[in-house]
Amino acid sequence: MGGPAGRMMAGGERSMDFKGSSKRLLRQLAPDRALLWAMLAGGVLSVAFSAVGPLVLGRATDLIFAGVVGREMTAGTTKAQAIESLRAKGEDGLADMLSTVGFTPGQGIDFSAVGQVLLVALALYIVAGFLALISSRLSIRVINQTVSRMRADVQAKLERLPLSYFDKAKRGEVLSRVTNDIDNISQTLQQTMGQLVNSLLTIVGVLAMMLWISPLLALVALVTVPLSVLVATKVGKRSQPHFVQQWKSTGKLNAHIEEMYTGHALVKVFGRQDESAQEFAEQNEALYEAGFKAQFNSGIMQPLMFFVSNLNYVLVAVVGGLRVASGALSIGDVQAFIQYSRQFSMPLTQVASMANLVQSGVASAERVFELLDAEEQEPDSPSVEHLERPAGQVSMENVSFRYAPEKPLIENLSLSVEPGQTVAIVGPTGAGKTTLVNLLMRFYEVTAGRISLDGVDVAKMSREDLRSVIGMVLQDTWLFGGTIADNIAYGASHAVTREEIEAAARAAHADRFIRTLPEGYDTVLSDDGADGAGVSAGEKQLITIARAFLSDPVILVLDEATSSVDTRTEVLIQKAMARLAHGRTSFVIAHRLSTIRDADVILVMENGSIVEQGTHDALLAARGAYARLYSAQFAEAVVEVD
Known part of the structure; x- marks a missing residue:
């Protein structure tokens, strides 16, 4: 794919825009800035109370040590006298150390004072924990709201993407971005954002x-901080490309699995199980390699950070002990400082250990942003025109279209269809039959020329208004998970009654087989047919035709709509279509020419151009392209194929 997808790193050799994608991901949190400030305030207060705790506990240690020292001193003397006595004995080092201790000779441990200090420390930690709980709750709310908005943005984006995007992209790959990658972003934010903020505040x-x-x-x-930063930077740069490749490989594997599951019957019919399994094994191995390298490279972060943390601990313990011996610090201060050194290095280790999660989440975010940045279909004209009472007159004036700039498909095609006419479009595969209908419905925009409906250029109509007057039945049936009644009612733009649903089913000759099902119209179908209901491919098509009946369109499009039904059902549908087409403009794309004998106009297309048009009898008499197609189907004539 071109565009952003084409700029993705190949084979994990080049890192993505980690900094830019990280900033963009953080900007997704902006709508909840009020909750973010509240979360940050709670985190700051929680850390503040927690940070004071070790200092208070150091005061308790000093009180206990002072009691132990005072109990060993002679009662009735002062602290100064006791220290001078030690110096007189030549114990200057001990005298220096005790000079910072607030002891009283002859007095033991003041348990009342120690108890008060411990109660203060307990209160500090309780308040800190409560504030941390509030901050964590706010963080979870912000993250879930952000991910919910991202899912809504992706859903809205999918609706704005042109049909050409889905022609190029694999369905499994798109689904992987919409599901796996967004879930990974959510998991990353849940596991890192609150902890990351808390760690930075703690530092x-x-x-x-x-x-x-x-x-x-x-x-x-x-x-040791510069050493920690160096380790985190080096390991992060080394592992980031592998995380990008990991999620690319995940998307490819999902695309393969989705394709093989959808076409599992054909895979078995053509005996391609071994090839499918081999391709799965190769892609699974690629995912394993990328995942292993990503996790291993990022996994060495924590052991290295622990090593740096232990170096820090040793340095603080040695220098702190020397400061106590010189009387510059009390034992309680050093105890508190050692706790602080652990608290200082632990967040650095946590931040470093979260690098793999952050890198994985940002890699997924980049894939989602690529989807959000994909080129959209052209917006509707600002001056949208409306049809008050559409009649169904369709005109195409010198229409040209090409999927690729260098490959013309339709050139200077002109056509005029009067209201109520049934127009059949026939021709060999690739002649442009379906493309013609897609242009009418604005699934694609014409390269040149003009298509009008009742004299109004369809490019100046909103797509919603245009498509609301067109009913379409495709060769490939589409049914969603729900009852048969719900699937038929899907075609209506307003609430419909059961009587209207049944009337549409009768018109499409679907009522009879529906009533033979155990639950009738309440039979639940899966998204690919029926769950044990015994609904055949032809019967599914009848349901979709009933859906088109219920939509009551002005223009009806049938794209090989009868290809999945038997001959008898085809005859019934032809009669039903004649009733439905009365007063409506109909476009029928067909390979089976028996379905379009009664069409008002038959268009024969070859290489994007209309080479013949007329009625069935007139075209047979002309002995041209249509007569050759007809003869090939019904007279078993030998057809020369280029």
Whole structure:
């Protein structure tokens, strides 16, 4: 595919735009900025209360240590006298260390004071936990609302995409982006956003407390930060291309599985199980390789970060011990600082360990953004024209169309169809029969020329208004999961009664077989037919024809609509179509020429041009292209094939 899809990395060799896609993904959160600010406020307060906790606990350690030291000193003396006594004995190091301890000689541990400090610490942690819970709840709400909007955006985008997009894209690949990739984005945000915010806030809060206690120790703790950043950057760049390739391989595998499941009968008929299994194995192996490389490369992040964290712990413990020995810090301060150093390195490790999730989520986001950025069909004209009472007069004036610029298909085609006429379009495969109808319905836009309905250029009508007056029955039936009645009622633009549904079914000669089913009109069909109801391919087609009857269109399009029915049913449908076509303009695309003998006008197309037109009898008498087609079907004539 061209465009954004063509710029995707090939074979995992080139990384995607990680920075740009990350920013765009974060912008998806913007509509919930109020909740985001509330979440951030809750996170800041939670981290603040948690950060004060170790300092308070350090105060409890100091009280206990002071009690232990004071109990060993002679009662009745002062702290200063006790320290001078130690210096007089030559124990200067011990005297320096105890100079920062607030002990009272002869007095043991003040359990009342220790209890009060512990209650304060408990209160701090309870409040911090409650605020973290609120912040987490808000985070979950923001994420789910964001993902819900993304799904809605994708659904709306799919409705705006031209038919040409789906002609080029594999259905399984599109489904993978809509389902797997969006689910992966949701999972990534759920597992990382709240934790990432909390980790970053913790780094800031803990760093502030470390600087408060000892700027020197804080500098020691920061020595390992550049090493952590270097590790995270190197590993991230190494693993990101593999995450991109992992999700590309997932899309390809899903496309293959969807195709093989949809056509499983043909796979078995033609004995292609081994080839299908081989292709599955190859794509599955490619997905395994990409997934293994992505997870392995990102997985080494955490062990490396733990190693850096332990280096930090050793440095802080050594320097902190020296500071206590010199009397510059108390034991409680060092204890608190060691806790802070752990709290400082742990968020760095968490952020680094989330790199694989973030990279995987951003890779999926890029695939979804590619879909959202795909070129859309041209919007309706600003000055939309409406038909008050459409009659069904269709005119094509010098219409030209080509799927590819270098390959013309239809050139300077002109046609005029009066209201109520039945126009049959015949010709060899690839002549442009279905394309002609697709242009009428604006599934594609004409390259040149003009198509009008009742004198109004269809390009100046809204697609919704245009298609609301056209009923279409395709060769491939489409039924959704629901009852037969629901499937028939799908063709109506307003609420319909059961009587109207049954009347449409009778007109399409579907009523008889429907009533033979165990649940009748309430028989539940799956999206590809029937769940044990015994509905044949021809009967499914009758249901879709009944749907077209109920829509009561001004223009009726039948694209090989009777190809799946037997000869007797075909005759019945022909009679029903004659009744339905009365007063309506009908376009019938057919290979079976027996279905279009009674058409008012028969158009014979070859290579995008109308080479003959007229009635059945007149065209047979002309002994031209139509006569050759007719002879090939009914006289078993030898046809020369180029």
